[in-house]
Amino acid sequence: MKGLALSLALLSSLAVAGPVLEFSASDPTWYTQNDTVMGGISSSRVRIEGGILKFTGQVRLENNGGFSGIRSNPGRFDLSGYSALRLRVKGDGKQYAFQLGTSTAGGVNYRAEFNTVAGQWTEVTIPLNTLRPTRFGRQLAGPALDRSKISFFGLMVGNGRAEGFALDVDWIRGE
Structure with missing residues (x-):
């Protein structure tokens, strides 16, 4: 079985067990990134409880806001051996977006949306070739994702509605 080539020193909140990434509260390395970076007032929280990553908050539309997100701390991750990522959520x-990034400073993010079922654990498969390049939420024509140079993982919500949200993630598996 393939193992994800992750630098655990840089992303130490994830413990690798074969191809499965499980969350550990012993050294959290996830942070929020909300619309407050551009004047909005949405809020969110990320925490790990009992091995579950919990992303909760309130999206607000005032001041041209409308999104909340979380990211892993920057690192160097090689996903070139995988065609998809599967999440148990x-x-x-509500609809959420999964993101991968190859730069942490104003760079291009690659994202795909997925739907959740209220109150039910489901598995979501995200083929890596379906991730679309975006910058500041706007879709770009390119460049293609370089799977060998991933710098962060992320999740976000921004459905154009003012609303509370809650997403739990049990694990992320490379396929």
Whole structure:
């Protein structure tokens, strides 16, 4: 079985067990990134409880806001041996976006949306070739994702509605 080539020193909140990434509260390395970076007032929280990553908060539309997100701390991750990532999630029936980034400073993010079922654990498969390049939420024509140079993982919500949200992630598996 392939193992994800992750630098655990840089992303130490994830413990690798074969191809599965499980979350550990012993050294959290996830942080929030909300619309406050551009004047909005949405809020979110990320924590790890009982091995579950919990992303909760409130999206607000005032001041041209409208999104909340979380990211892993920057690192160097090689996903070139994988064609997809699978997430086990429990949501609130809302749509979320999964993101990978190859730069942490104003760079291009690659994202794909997925739906959740309120109150139910489901598995979501995200083929890496379906991730679309974006910058500041706007889709770009390119460049293609270089799977060998991933610098962060992220999740976000921004459905154009003012609303509370809650997403739990049990694990992320490379396929």
